Amino acid sequence: xxxxxxxxxxxxxxxxxxxxxxxxxxxxxELWDLYSGIIKTxxxxxxxxxxxxxQGLNVxxxxxxxxxxxTSAVVYSILWIIIADAILTGLFxxxx
Numbered sequence: 001x002x003x004x005x006x007x008x009x010x011x012x013x014x015x016x017x018x019x020x021x022x023x024x025x026x027x028x029x030e031l032w033d034l035y036s037g038i039i040k041t042x043x044x045x046x047x048x049x050x051x052x053x054x055q056g057l058n059v060x061x062x063x064x065x066x067x068x069x070x071t072s073a074v075v076y077s078i079l080w081i082i083i084a085d086a087i088l089t090g091l092f093x094x095x096x
Contacts, residue, residue, distance in 0.1 A: 036092045043088060044081050051077045 010021040055073035059065045 032092075036088075039092075040085065040088050043084055047080050047084055048077050051080065 010016050011018050052073045055069040055076070059069045061068070
C-alpha cells in the first residue's frame with residue numbers, strides 16, 4: 001500500500017493548478033509587506049533580548065535559579081511576542 005501524493009491545497013480544494021498559485025503569489029506582495037516584516041522582526045528581537053537579559057541578570061539560587069530564569073524568559077517572551085504581533089498586525093493592516 002502506498003501513500004497518495006501530497007498536493008497543494010489550491011489544487012485539491014480549489015481546482016486550480018499549482019503554477020497559477022505560485023505566479024499569483026509572486027505578483028501580489030507589495031513593498032510594504034517587506035517593510036512590515038522587517039519591523040516586526042526588529043520588535044520581536046528587542047522583546048526577546050530584553051526579557052532574556054532581564055531574567056538572566058536577576059538569577060538567584062545557582063543552577064536551579066538559572067533553570068527557573070530560562071523557563072521564565074521563554075514563557076514571557078512567547079507571551080509578549082504574541083501580544084506584540086497582534087498589536088502590530090492591527091496597526092499595519094487596519095490602521096494604516
